[in-house]
Amino acid sequence: MTRYRFPEPVPAPTAAPRTVYLVANGDLRPAANVTCWPVQRRLEADLARAVSALGWTIRRAHEVDEAAGHGFIDSQRRGIEVFRTVPPDAPLLVAEAVWQYSHHLLAGLRSHRGPILVVANWDGGFPGLVGLLNLTASLTKAGVDHSSLWSADFTDDWAVAGLKAWLDTGKLVHPTDHVHDLPALDDAAxxxxxxxxxxxxxxxxxxxxxxxxxxxxxxxxxxxxxxxxxxxxxxxxxxxxxxxxxxxxxxxxxxxxxxxxxxxxxxxxxxxxxxxxxxxxxxxxxxxxxxxxxxxxxxxxxxxxxxxxxxxxxxxxxxxxxxxxxxxxxxxxxxxxxxxxxxxxxxxxxxxxxxxxxxxxxxxxxxxxxxxxxxxxxxxxxxxxxxxxxxxxxxxxxxxxxxxxxxxxxxxxxxxxxxxxxxxxxxxxxxxxxxxxxxxxxxxxxxxxxxxxxxxxxxxxxxxxxxxxxxxxxxxxxxxxxxxxxxxxxxxxxxxxxxxxxxxxxxxxxxxxxxxxxxxxxxxxxxxxxxxxxxxxxxxxxxxxxxxxxx
Ligand SMILES: C[C@H](O)[C@@H](O)[C@@H](O)C(=O)CO
The missing domain is CATH 3.40.275.10 (L-fucose Isomerase; Chain A, domain 2)
Structure with a gap:
């Protein structure tokens, strides 16, 4: 017994086997979310095909809001609520076909323990790649471990191999051997x-x-x-x-x-x-x-x-x-x-x-x-x-x-x-x-x-x-x-x-x-x-x- 009102514990759901959870983050502007929704659906369909061919299943972590006309997380509050239902250790795909507001997801991603893969479609129609780059940069600043991947439709060998590597190991590392440290500089130049x-x-x-x-x-x-x-x-x-x-x-x-x-x-x-x-x-x-x-x-x-x-x-x-x-x-x-x-x-x-x-x-x-x-x-x-x-x-x-x-x-x-x-x-x-x-x-x-x-x-x-x-x-x-x-x-x-x-x-x-x-x-x-x-x-x-x- 206690005299105080303790907060209700928030149960942590458990991950289903060979299941990848998917979140789709969007804009704060309803017009952008509604206009871009069909392209996001296409990306998610491509991903579902690629993931199931590798013997896994995608489960969307949030419903499509038919009344709003889209299935994006469209605010920080919504993001926090969605992440309460995501098993903290599950592999998580963040799929982005649009420009997205990273702060909607940061609260959830900071405390997610399972592997995170941010993906975008290689398509210029809407700024999905721009959204991916903002999110991965934000995760880098936040010190949240993550991987990223991009493809026109996730049927090319490079993308499929990347997806497989991430599903198998929880990590996808791209070579960056094109990057070099600054050599010692000549004081006189x-x-x-x-x-x-x-x-x-x-x-x-x-x-x-x-x-x-x-x-x-x-x-x-x-x-x-x-x-x-x-x-x-x-x-x-x-x-x-x-x-x-x-x-x-x-x-x-x-x-x-x-x-x-x-x-x-x-x-x-x-x-x-x-x-x-x-x-x-x-x-x-x-x-x-x-x-x-x-x-x-x-x-x-x-x-x-x-x-x-x-x-x-x-x-x-x-x-x-x-x-x-x-x-x-x-x-x-x-x-x-x-x-x-x-x-x-x-x-x-x-x-x-x-x-x-x-x-x-x-x-x-x-x-x-x-x-x-x-x-x-x-x-x-x-x-x-x-x-x-x-x-x-x-x-x-x-x-x-x-x-x-x-x-x-x-x-x-x-x-x-x-x-x-x-x-x-x-x-x-x-x-x-x-x-x-x-x-x-x-x-x-x-x-x-x-x-x-x-x-x-x-x-x-x-x-x-x-x-x-x-x-x-x-x-x-x-x-x-x-x-x-x-x-x-x-x-x-x-x-x-x-x-x-x-x-x-x-x-x-x-x-x-x-x-x-x-x-x-x-x-x-x-x-x-x-x-x-x-x-x-x-x-x-x-x-x-x-x-x-x-x-
Ligand atoms: C209009 C859009 O919100 C764009 O501003 C957006 O895609 C960006 O330019 C992000 O840098």
């Missing part, structure tokens, strides 16, 4: 000296990143604790998106009109219509340009060195998309904005690096890239992309890097090679235009900053962007999101599967250099800077450090 000087300068002078509402779309991996950031000299200014809306209301119509006139003159093509629900309208663009002005004014108020707007929750129900503003901020040439009293131009002649979706790994990288490229007198325009999908073209694997809204116009070769289309209604109810185009051919440095084992790491690599025939670009856009900016990237010395196995984020950061030799030098400066900070540097694929940099 100019690139090494520059990287170290810029690292020390940031630590000494310090920088502020403005974070408009932390934790976009459940991207747990994209939150970097102050304890890891502050030693680099980087501090967060935590801001609210509601102050952005309040500031927008203070921007005069004539100021937004002036920005629009500048963009029209520069040649940015707006694909306009009149139906607010499905088309881009002048009114949406007008609001987006007020957001551009407001963001710069708030950045100026707080002395920000970089800024990130979350947008896809909260703000999406309030104003049209922030993407157009984000793309403009990242470009050197952009419409001038003056202080409220008109006395000063804000951030004249330079980009204000923007980290889309408040991804703080991108914030660190964009800031560093901006400092390095500026010091090397290169175009510092940098952006993230989603690792969306890819296919062979002419015997070479060409990635479709594609972010959900905007990149700096210089990546397309200028505003007159860029266009703005309405954001898809299922994600962006109030619309707003993108800053899109096809990234120009050229040499790039790619990178990713991430948290692993409680410490910061960075993957660095080289790639070039290819110009595919227009018909192939059009085909790839049609297979993915024609509204969004696309980059045809060929990674140097990194295969599709190596990249998927190693990459710890849904995003990849890119910046151009005028030629291969300059790109190698910029990468070397970047490696030296991160190493000076104590961030572990991983060189991925064929990386040529600048001459004389490696001892």
């Amino acid at each position: 100019e690139e090494v000296r520059l990287g170290r000087a810029l690292a020390a300068d940031l630590v000494r002078r310090k920088a502020i990143i403005g974070v408009f509402d932390e934790g976009c779309m459940g991207m747990y991996n994209a939150i970097i604790d102050d304890e890891l950031l502050n030693p680099l000299g980087i501090y967060k200014e935590r801001l609210s998106q509601s102050s952005l809306v309040a500031e927008m209301a203070r921007v005069d119509d004539s100021e937004a009109d002036a920005v629009r006139a500048w963009l029209d003159e520069a040649g940015l093509r707006f694909h306009l219509g009149t139906d607010e629900a499905t088309e881009l309208t002048d009114a949406q663009v007008h609001s987006q340009l007020k957001l551009y002005v407001a963001a710069l004014r708030i950045a100026d108020d707080f002395g920000l060195d970089a800024v990130g707007i979350q947008y896809q929750q909260g703000l999406k129900d309030t104003v049209p998309a922030s993407d157009l503003a984000e793309g403009l901020l990242n470009n050197v040439s952009r419409p001038p904005v003056r202080s409220r009293d008109g006395s000063r131009e804000l951030y004249p002649g330079v980009p204000l690096p923007h980290f889309n979706e408040v991804d703080e790994g991108v914030a660190v990288d964009a800031l560093v890239t901006n400092r390095i490229w500026t010091a090397m007198r290169l175009d510092p325009a940098t952006t993230l992309h989603d690792v969306r999908w890819g296919e062979e073209y002419d015997g070479e694997f060409v990635w479709t890097f594609m972010i959900s809204g905007a990149v700096p116009a210089s990546h397309h070769g200028g505003y007159d090679r860029s266009y703005s289309r309405r954001q898809p209604p299922m994600f962006f109810p109030l619309g707003g235009g993108t800053l899109s185009g096809c990234s120009k051919p050229g040499e790039i440095v790619w990178s990713r900053v991430y948290v692993h084992g409680g410490a910061l790491h960075v993957d660095l690599g080289r790639a070039h962007v290819v110009a595919l025939p227009e018909a192939e670009t059009t085909r790839r856009l049609a297979l993915t999101n024609p509204e969004w900016p696309i980059m045809h990237a060929v990674l140097h010395g990194v295969s599709r599967n190596q990249f998927m196995a190693k990459h710890k984020a849904n995003h990849v950061q890119v910046a151009y250099a005028p030629d291969a030799e300059t790109a190698d030098r910029a990468l070397t400066v970047k490696a030296a800077l991160f190493a000076e900070w104590g961030v572990t540097v991983h060189l991925c694929g064929d990386v040529q450090l600048a001459e004389a940099a490696a001892r």
Whole structure:
């Protein structure tokens, strides 16, 4: 007997033999879950076939909600409830054909004891691979052991062998022998000296990143604790998106009109219509340009060195998309904005690096890239992309890097090679235009900053962007999101599967250099800077450090 009310024990179900439990995680936005549900069903049917051919059965851990019109876990609460019914030691498949919010699953996955396999369909139609990469990166940051696998339909030998290995052993390890440690660097090399000087300068002078509402779309991996950031000299200014809306209301119509006139003159093509629900309208663009002005004014108020707007929750129900503003901020040439009293131009002649979706790994990288490229007198325009999908073209694997809204116009070769289309209604109810185009051919440095084992790491690599025939670009856009900016990237010395196995984020950061030799030098400066900070540097694929940099 006791005087107290003890909690009812929650029974732990036992696993059925040779049974794999399956969870499907989704978006928080009902429209996205309903629209993407048929593709998820197809993935699950393919998986069921493959798993049963190996003598196992799949049991869905949660029902399809017929009233809601989909079978996704659509909130953290739902995720916690579903995991109460999953036998803690059972093998668990997380199947993802869509963009998903990792935090829905983290609570359950953190305490799950059985083997976890995250799988996605190799299909560009919806961002399922992007969802997989976010979840695996989030599990990596959380220190949760897991494996991952991807396939067009789980009939190919490679995927079947992977599935079998995981079912038999509870583990699937992909080779990552394309990754190398940074060698000892030569103190005398100019690139090494520059990287170290810029690292020390940031630590000494310090920088502020403005974070408009932390934790976009459940991207747990994209939150970097102050304890890891502050030693680099980087501090967060935590801001609210509601102050952005309040500031927008203070921007005069004539100021937004002036920005629009500048963009029209520069040649940015707006694909306009009149139906607010499905088309881009002048009114949406007008609001987006007020957001551009407001963001710069708030950045100026707080002395920000970089800024990130979350947008896809909260703000999406309030104003049209922030993407157009984000793309403009990242470009050197952009419409001038003056202080409220008109006395000063804000951030004249330079980009204000923007980290889309408040991804703080991108914030660190964009800031560093901006400092390095500026010091090397290169175009510092940098952006993230989603690792969306890819296919062979002419015997070479060409990635479709594609972010959900905007990149700096210089990546397309200028505003007159860029266009703005309405954001898809299922994600962006109030619309707003993108800053899109096809990234120009050229040499790039790619990178990713991430948290692993409680410490910061960075993957660095080289790639070039290819110009595919227009018909192939059009085909790839049609297979993915024609509204969004696309980059045809060929990674140097990194295969599709190596990249998927190693990459710890849904995003990849890119910046151009005028030629291969300059790109190698910029990468070397970047490696030296991160190493000076104590961030572990991983060189991925064929990386040529600048001459004389490696001892
Ligand atoms: C619109 C979607 O939510 C996208 O934003 C999503 O797929 C991402 O871009 C994730 O990085």
